[in-house]
Amino acid sequence: MQTVKPVEQQKVTLQQYDTVRRLTLGKVIIYLCLISLAVICIIPFYLMLIYSTHNNATIASTFTFLPGPFLVDNYMNMASKINIWRGFANSFFIAGTSTVLSLYIGSLTAYGFAKFKFKGRNWLFLFLLATMMVPGQLALIGMYRLFSTLGLLDSYAAIILPAAANAFNVFFIKQFMESSIPDEIIESARVDSAGEFRTFNQIVLPILGPAISALGIFTFIGSWNNFLTPLVLFFSLDKYPLPVLVALVQGYYGMDYGLLYLGVAISILPIIIVFAIFSRQIIGSVALGAVKG
Known part of the structure; x- marks a missing residue:
């Protein structure tokens, strides 16, 4: 014999159904x-890859989402004008060396501020933080005269040494x-x-692993994308990093959009790979630092 649910139980069931429906609709939205x-x-990156396979006439006259047949031609044209892989190696060397030095020197400096008590420590740290508010472009003239002297x-030292002193990394x-x-x-x-160096290298550095891993990725990307400093301090074509070489394609050899898109695609490829592989580590490290802070 079938039993009839009480009115109160039917109301609760309807309310639960409405709640689930609202939650489902909210999730869909x-x-x-x-x-x-x-x-x-994603669309800008996709179009950049697509346009790197087209020639100048096609890019200027049509808008398309389909790849073209000129990828090899664009690459051969670019290879005849600039040594793109030499620029790739220069960027990797400069960014990698700058990142390692910046993280180690920044960690050692932070260790001194965090674990040593000395007179004027807070004022010195405030002065260090104040340097973060000064645009790096303002220091270019002074850097040029210093390294010229x-x-x-x-x-390469003219690019790597200034990058090793990073106030944000210290902070x-x-x-x-x-906090950790x-x-x-x-x-x-x-x-x-x-000793202090043994304590720092064998005890402090391993504990700093999550912070250094996240900060290292951002430092590497920032150094990889550095354009103005190498442009001012470098004169030899074989020392230019990738961003400067890609700009040369646009400046010295006229506006070839297919070649330019291909150069930009090659220049950002390492950054995309880094984020694709280490995205979980980046989010986890930043979240860990936020919770501990």
């Missing part, structure tokens, strides 16, 4: 918005260090007769 934003962000113009790592490394760990290492 959210997913549609996210998909739309993703498509909007030292005989370092048109050398970021100091905040992470103060208790003073007792440092004191116990000192009691065991460990």
